[in-house]
Amino acid sequence: MRTLCKCIGLSSIMVTFVLPFAYFIGLISLEMMKQGLLIATVLWFATSVFWIGKKAPVNLDGDPLL
């Protein structure tokens, strides 16, 4: 299960990276890119919770991040 989620998650993040370039060189339309990014986003968040950051990170003693 964890391996499957990791594969889907990494694929979705790869798609998130590639889609804007595909639009830039004219391979896909703007609408198609927007829909693709939304699907990739949903897949990333749905699968990454199973394999990233099992423990909550705590880093409270720095400054706010700009």
Add this chain to the structure above:
Amino acid sequence: MTESTEEVHESHLVEEFESTPVPARAQKGARAFWGMYAGEHAAGTEFMIGPLFLLAGVSLHNIFWGLLLGNFLAVLSWRFVCAPIATKARLTLYFHLEKIAGKNLVKVYNLANGVLFCFLAGAMITVSATAVGIPFNLEMPAFDAIYPNSVSFVMIVVAVGVVISAVAGFGYNAVSRFANIASPWMVLIFLGCGIVALKQLGVDSWAGLEAIWTESIVFAQGGEVETSMGFLEVVLFAWFCNAAMHVGMSDLSVFRYAKKASSGWATAGGMYVGHYMAWIAAALMLAAQIKLTQSADPVPGPMAFNVVGIAGIICVVVAGWTTANPTIYRAGLAFQAMLPGTSRLSMTLLAGSVATIAAIFPAFAFKLLGFVGLYGTILAPMGAVIFADWHFSKRLGVTPFHAEANGLGVNKSVLFAWLIPVVVSLYFIFAQGVTTWYFVLPAWMACGVLFLLFSRMRGGLRSRLQRKEE
């Protein structure tokens, strides 16, 4: 990237080492810090800062080269000012400062930190609210707006502020984990925004981009090109927008976990992803918006929606939310330190309330460039005290960690060394209208020199008094 972030943070979970130096077994290699900085500096405010450069009339040349140099100077500051002390002392900023300045003075510094955190968090809430308002067809405030433009805007800001404050109070750890998950995705969405905006601008050369950039400035400034930021100002802004963290030594708390000071180079990940790529991408988004919709309002939600659709809205909400949360949490901790006996929850909710009230006024978000300079001017000079104490105290005959050695609650040498340059800077900023980021470096240097001078004078006076008594 995220796994390495987890490695760094796991050590915090097991043991925080707040009042003891970090032992060798908890120290981490440089790899862990690269991912952490790259992810954490792609924050909600990036959506705001990039477009503000365009509105300030900064030329494209100055943005590309000024940010390149300014961010490099920031990386050098982390590497050669902050990290060497962090990897030798291995203490948090507050514990280190307490030894020099005294417990009570650190509380005052902490309060100043907390109040400024609230206003930063307010800007982040405003950023999130601009995205949340899109499905409701919310009319966004104009760039020069000081007050909210509608009851709907106030209601959405309050709703976002309440949720963020409540989560900061009750479920901070869950948000921290969520931020960890979101950071690689956010970086790529920022990159995507820039690439799509570039395509929408329809340029195929540097000259074409420069021409359309200048046209955008002309449109945004109502037919004129007036530049309030030149090359030097862009360099200073990029260098000092995180001044409190590098020369201000706040990141002693982070680098005390580093095996070597060379881990300070890892901050380049944050600077060139968050403060270079993301700022330029966000600036290009506004240029594309001007071209397509003839609107020069730098409102992050609609800008991101125009280029990458709903994923952009999610990115703006997540970026604002995940950075506002720890900021409100830290402000709550600062208030709690000032008011012993109060609960962390009540102080976090208080900080959240102040941040939400600030968020109602869009001017805080739209004046972010100036506010960031103010933030550095007030907080960063305390880092000079740590720097001067560490490198020069023994050589000049001043007792290092003076407050600890003498059991002082307030080291007056530190108090006045901090107050004098800050008050002088604030006078020029507010009474004379001078730009804030000119003052960070002079105030930092003046604070360090005054600290050594006052410490030496007080030491000499004490010796004379002792000799008289004898």
